[in-house]
Amino acid sequence: MSKIHVTTTVNGDQVEFLADPRESLLDCLRDRLGLTGSKEGCGTGDCGACSVRLDGTLVCSCLVLGVEAEGKTVETIEGMANGNELHPLQRKFVEHAALQCGFCTPGILVAAKALLEQNDNPTETEIRYWLAGNLCRCTGYDKIVRAVMDAAAELRGEAA
Amino acid sequence: MAKDEFTEFKLVGTRPDRPDGLDKVTGRARYGADMSMPGMLWAAVVRSPHAHARILRIDTSKAEALEGVKAVVTRADFPEGLTGEEWNLQENTIAGDKALYDGHAVAAVAATSALLAQDAARLIEVDYEVLPHVIDVDDAIKPDAPAIRPGAADATVPEGMPANVVRYIDFGHGDVDAGFAEADLVMERSYKTEATHQGYIEPHACVGQLGADGKGEMWVCTQGQWYIRKMCADVLGLETAQLRVTPSEIGGGFGGKTTIFMEPLSLALSRKAGGRPVKLVMTRSEVLRATGPTASASMDVKIGMTKDGTITAARAEFRMQGGAFPGAPVDMALYCAFAPYKLKNVHHIGYDVLANRPKCAAYRAPGSPMGAFAVESLVDEMSRELGLDPLDVRLTNGVREGDRASYGPTFGSIGLIETLEATKAHPNLLVPLGPNQGRGIAAGYWFNHSGETSVSMAISEDGSAQVSVGTPDIGGSRASIALMVAETLGIPYEDVRVNVVETGSLGVNEPTHGSRATFASGKAAVVATGQAIKEMCRRAAAEWGIDEDAVEWVNGAAQPAGPNAGKFPPLTIREIAGKMGETGGPISGHHEGLPEGVGASFGCHVVDVEVDPETGHTTILRYLVVQDAGRAIHPSYVEGQYQGGAVQGIGWALNEEYIYGEDGRLQNAIFLDYRVPVASDLPMIDTVIVEVPNPGHPFGVRGVGETGITPPLPAIANAIQDATGLRMTHLPMTPPKVLAALKAAGRG
Structure with missing residues (x-):
């Protein structure tokens, strides 16, 4: 073809x-x-x-x-990163140990960035439903959700 | 050198960034399917659409005639005469006379593009004679069930057993009948669990290259590169050392990547295609149909209990199918089933049964979740019947150091009681529950494992250190090993690089399985580091002209061990390393063996649920994991193991199952239908890390990966009973099943 x-x-x-x-x-x-x-x-x-x-x-x-x-x-x-400057989501994922095998991580980061661009202060529930289409089998999502919330706070200019 | 609980560590117990973090958040980390090689071909596999069928004819001529197709292989391209597990692995890699399950590989093709390989696979014609099949374990064990592999039974199976029973297990101690006679309450229940898949998000992928000279290479996502090497060599009749296997980053394994499934096909295709590398990547449907899953189980448990909650006797009979090959983990299930309980009288019987399903692989504490579901459900039900607190019943019967385990050996240092006490003290137990809500608790156990381990470390010219380990890093083991080595050397964590190396770099290592990476590779790395420290002390002693025994290693430097040794300023690791070329050459350490001193890990989970009486849907409101880590080297990744294990268990309890049609075909071979938990299904997973140090490890590590998947199955069933009064005995507890139970009880 x-x-x-x-x-x-x-x-x-x-x-x-x-x-x-x-x-x-x-x-x-x-x-x-x-x-x-x-x-x-x-x-x-x-x-x-x-x-x-x-x-x-x-x-x-x-x-x-x-x-x-x-x-x-x-x-x-x-x-997603600007040269060596990581997006806050990328940094927070490492800091919060929000990845284990890391295979789902690129997709989750891309999806989370899309969320934060339209909602800079999502609730835990909003994050969970937004990311419901991104499977992670390692973490149980706990640290992922925390990392997204923390990155959102940083992007809003709030102290962590 | 075991350190007690008062020992101060500088690094162990801290939470630095993982060394592979940057690669993994930028998309740079290279997984199985991310590798390409010069001249590479792409492969596709033809799979049986039948659960059980005789292969009458395979016609590959049309595929071979397609332009761009470079090789086609069938079983005829593999050596004959294999026996035992080697034959099982070969047979599972590519079917011989019969296809034994839906998805069983029959042929494979390599072509110049992935699409072309898929087109060619569709041109391969296979004629089948469909045979009667059997899927469910209780059907497979019937005397009149279709015999899948006559003669496959091992010597443990007594004469006269049904044809599909391939292994029989019978052990215990005491007198169970006398024990039941002493009980105030004796209950007996039957339970079933369905097969689930490990569900790693990365499908199996490899690039294999094999020349006509028998030398080859493989890049592969695996938990164990040496297992891949040996199994591929066995299946293809190669010299093991001529195959060099490099592990990629691994996108999850959970036990399912400790063995081969399709890897030898890429090598066989490569050999036939003149040695060109061949990339083979499974689709999700192939992963679900033809890899992994765990066994399904049918279990009868009988327990006797006195009014104060003391268990007087226990009996378990488990029947498990692990697919069309021996290997269902019925032994492990029985060993773990009663492990939390001190039992005078206990009897275990097990049957490993063949069925027309894919060959099961290890899945996180293989067998233990099923056994826990049965036993912890019954203990809970009996506790309720007697009006006893289920945690107190577990404390009353809980095993302590020196107790004989239900499966025979005597426990060393264990932390079950501490784990139960920590559970009892947790504030989650005080949260009031509303209507249709319930709380369940359950304990769980895994032995943990050591196994063949080989580790090398070396000091670099600037005093930084590299460590070569053979255990692929799935959940942060490079971080934990770097922390232990840095702590031992007295240098910053950032100065240690841990590399997961290929098979040419070390002696044989078992995979990352059995929760062993931080225990076994970590222990070996600490021993190897001790050798390097000894050598650095020797070089300092030589420089000072004193006896090497008069030198000690403190905070990253050699120093005289006391005032009598002489007065010299400390020599730092950087100073000693900088002169290594003049003082005797490279400074390194190496340790290999079977590290002793494995420490078992107990856990206890508490879950609060709400059951919707209109739909039967169960919502997890709150979840608590309490588990003995021995010592948490990197607490964030210990918590991660607890949380991830719990959520896999939640999936097993509520959603996940292999669903087969009447035709024996898997009906839910995509993630839409094989539904693993998603973020919106769950609350935060609370964790408590109990630390009862393991005296068998220099920092007290027990291994934490597996125990966490065992308690969720019964804990959720117990919570559903608390919420509804209904005792669910067949997993998964899906909304339709719970609703049917509610209706049957007149409450739906």
């Missing part, structure tokens, strides 16, 4: 790749662009490990075709 040329912006950089029309955006990010930070845990949109932003919208990149990224902007975990 012939491939389709796709031009898109990933983490601020314009990139091009050839996509088989059957390939997911996740496959293209990982296998065409070498951005392996987004993970495949299920391939059916149930685990959230592949979470990315597409034109600002939080999506499971395993449920988006690579060719759909044409002309759009994609944000992945690789673009």
Whole structure:
């Protein structure tokens, strides 16, 4: 099957790749662009490990075709830090031990950032429901929720 | 050198950032599927759609004719003549005469792209003769059940047992009949638990390369690179040392990544494709159909109790299926079932039964959660019947140091009583409960494990230290080992780098299993560090011209051991290391063996639930984990183990199960239908770390990974009884099941 040329912006950089029309955006990010930070845990949109932003919208990149990224902007975990300056969520995840194996972490960070951009003071319940599409099998979510709350407080300028 | 509870540590017990944290929050950490190699091919696997079928014909010609396909393998590409567990592993990797379960691999193909490999797999034609199958353990043990593998029974199975019984266990002590006669209350109940999957979010993935010369390499997500090496070598008939296995970062394992499933297929394909590397990544559906799961269990328990709560006798008969191969953890389940109780009279019987399901793998305290569900449910029910506090009943019967365990050995230092006392003192027990709410408690146990361990450490030229361990880091063990080594050397935590190394770098290590990484690799690392310290003291002694026994190591420096040794300013590790080239060369330490002194860990959980009488849905309101860690090296990651174990147990209790259709096919092979707990299902998980130091470890570590999954199953059942008066004896306690029970009781 012939491939389709796709031009898109990933983490601020314009990139091009050839996509088989059957390939997911996740496959293209990982296998065409070498951005392996987004993970495949299920391939059916149930685990959230592949979470990315597409034109600002939080999506499971395993449920988006690579060719759909044409002309759009994609944000992945690789673009979350500003050089060596971590996003507060990234820092708080390490500080709170909010990851064990770390496989779900990129997707959860991308999803949590999307939450905090629309709600800078989420309740514990709001965080739990927002992240209900991101499975973590290691932590029981306790430290993840605490890390998100702490990062939100820091972003609001409150002392931890 | 065991340190007592008054010992002050500088680093042990603190909570520094984990060394792999930055990589894991930036997406840089490399997991199984993140590796690519030059010239790499992609593989796909053809799997049986039948639970039990004879394979009549496999036609690979159309697939082989597809442009870009480089190799196809079937069982014919694997050596014959294997026996025992080696044959089991080979048979599970790729079916021989029969497909034994839905999802059993039948053929595999390698091609120049992942999509092409999938296309090619669909072109492979397999003719099956479908055979009668059996799924449920109670059906599989019936005399007229389809015989899955005649002749698979081992020598423990008496003559005349049903065909699918492959192992029989019978042990105990005392006189249970006399014990039951002494009891004021004797109760007997039957319980069932369903198979659950470890549910690690990272599917199995590897890149394998094997040349015609028998030399190969593998990159793989695994809990144990040496197990992968040996098992692949066995299945393929290779020389073990010619295979070099590098563990990736691992996206969860929980026991399910201690063995092989599809890894030899990538090597076999690579060999057939001229030695090109072959990447093989499972889909989630493949993970659920063909890897992992734990056993399902059917259990009868009988207990005798006096009015004051003393258990006079106990009897358990467990039947467990672990798929189409021997290995259901019925032995472990029985060993752990009554472990919290001091019993004069106890009798255990177990049956390991074959069924047409995937080969079970270890899952966090394998067997213990099932046994705990049965025993802790019955102890709770009897406590209620006698009007006794369930915690007091556990304190009355609880095992202490020197007591004989229910499964035979004598307990060394253990912390069950301290754990129960800490539970009793927790404020969660004072929170008032509302309508339809209930509170349940249960205890749990895991032995913990040591095993083959080999660790090297070396001092660098600037006085920093590197440690090479063979146990992949799943939950923070690099941090805990770095803390212990830094504490021992007297240098900052940040000056120690712990590397999880490939099989070429150390002697054989068992996997990260049995809650052993911080215990066994940690203990070996401390011993190895002691050797390096001794060597640094020797070099200081040489410089000062005094006897090496007159030098001691304090706060990261050698110093004269006392006024009689001479008066010299301390030589720091940095000073000694900086001159190593002139004073005798590299400074390092190495330790290998089977570290002794494993310390068992007891836990006690308290859960508050609310049961919706209209839907039967159970909400977890509050959850408390209390567990003896021995010593928490990095308390955050100890808490993480407690919380994660509890939530896996909550899933097992309330949601998770393998659901099979009449056709023997798994019906819920995606995460939408195999529903693990999500964030909105749960409250915070409160933790109390009890520390009764293990005298067998230099810092008192017991190992904490596994015990936490055992109490949730019964604790939640006990809470549901407290809330509703209903005793649920069959997991999972889904809304439809609870609602049906409520209706049957006239209250739905």
